[in-house]
Amino acid sequence: MSTANNTLNILGHEIKPGESKEVDFDVAHLHTASAVNVPIIIERSKTPGPTVLFTAGVHGDEVNGVEIVRQLIAKGINKPKSGTIICIPIINIFGFLNLKREFPDGRDLNRVFPGSKNGSLASRVAYKLMTEIIPHVDYIIDFHTGGSGRFNAPQIRIEKSDSQLNTLARVFGAPFILHSKYIKKSFRSSCNKLGKPLLLFEGGKSIHIDEVITNHGVVGSKRVLDHLGMLNSKFVVFAPKTDCVMIAESKWIRAKYSGMFKVAVNIGSKALKGDLLGYITDPYGKMNYFVKADVSGYVITINESPTVYQGDALFNISTKLEA
Known part of the structure; x- marks a missing residue:
């Protein structure tokens, strides 16, 4: 486990215990020759403890995750009582500049990890993240949203067999x-191979900021930091209202x-087999098809697109629960 009783050397900068620093993650240059730097905010306590990394914007259009990390910084939640907190909003x-999911090379960053030093632009960014940032951290919380108009209920995604992540997920x-x-080749998978536990938070949809989703992300992060003994005592932590x-x-x-x-149904609600979930109509008032649940379960994803095509995914519903 990383400790806060020595100097942190990251991206060519030294950050001592008790120091705060913003360093640049030098990504590349635009075709206009303008430099593109990603700010990394690092806060260190004088008291030893773990190093936690908060990340968002792996997909450029997933702005709700960016808002969650922004709030962690703006509210001072990222100033630890012990250990070190690194934020990459x-x-x-x-992708964020253009509200696009992919990199300019057309690649999905979350499918090129651990990257390559001499590969595509997305691959080089992945490589730099995995070689210059991840080795310094003990835990990662990565924020995502649904894509293509799909709204995800607030959720943590983890691998079933990982007992440590199961514990942290319940704490969140x-x-x-x-x-x-x-x-394969995802950020989560690559961190796992390095022995770095990562909680992946999903909530809301792309190009959209939702206050409820944001609150779940911020409050869950506070719970994890409190569990690790890192949350500043001025912040109050409440237990989840429901299991x-x-x-x-x-x-x-x-x-x-x-x-x-x-x-016709709320995200996160429980639907019974045969319940009405939504309607598909034509623009001419001739057809009105009732979309009904063919299983009983929780509605964890809803397609919020106003128009759909035959075969489009409309609702994701749980079919098997675990204690």
Whole structure:
């Protein structure tokens, strides 16, 4: 475990115990020759403790995660009572500038880890993150949202067999915990291979900031820091209002017709088999198809697009829970 009783050497900078520093994660240059630097905010306590990394913006259009990390910094939650807290609010700065998921090279950053020193732009950023930042940290919380108009209920995704992550996920206290296998070349998978536990938070949708989702992310982060003995004593931590629902399996309900789409159920609610979930209509008032649940379970993702095509994923519903 990292300690705060020695100098942290990161990206060519030395940060001593008790110091605060903002350093640049030198990504690349624009085609205009302008430098593109990602600010990294580092806060260290004089008291030894773990090093926690908060990241967001792996996908440039997932702005709600950026807002969560922003609030951690703005409220001073990132100033630890012990140990070190590192915040990277935006990893894919190129995508964030254009509110696009991918890098300018068309690659999904979350599918090129651990990256390559001489590879594509996305691969080089992944490589630099994995070689110059991740070796210094003990825990990572990475914030994401749903894509393509899909709104995710606030949830933590972890691998089922990892007991440490299961404990941290319950401490975080999101309404849902999804057992999700590691995806090849993802940030989460690459950190796991280095023995760095990562909690992946999903909530809300891309190009959208939701106050409820943001609050879950901020409050959950406070709970984890408090659990690690790092949260400043001026902050109050409350237990979750409800127990976390552990989801082992889920399924998508897809559109049987193309048309205009209207949702009739709340995100995170429990639906019974046969319950009405939404409507698909045509623009001419001739068709009105009722989308109903074919299983009973929690609605953890909703497609909020006003128009859908046949086969589009509309609702993700839990099919198997775990104690």
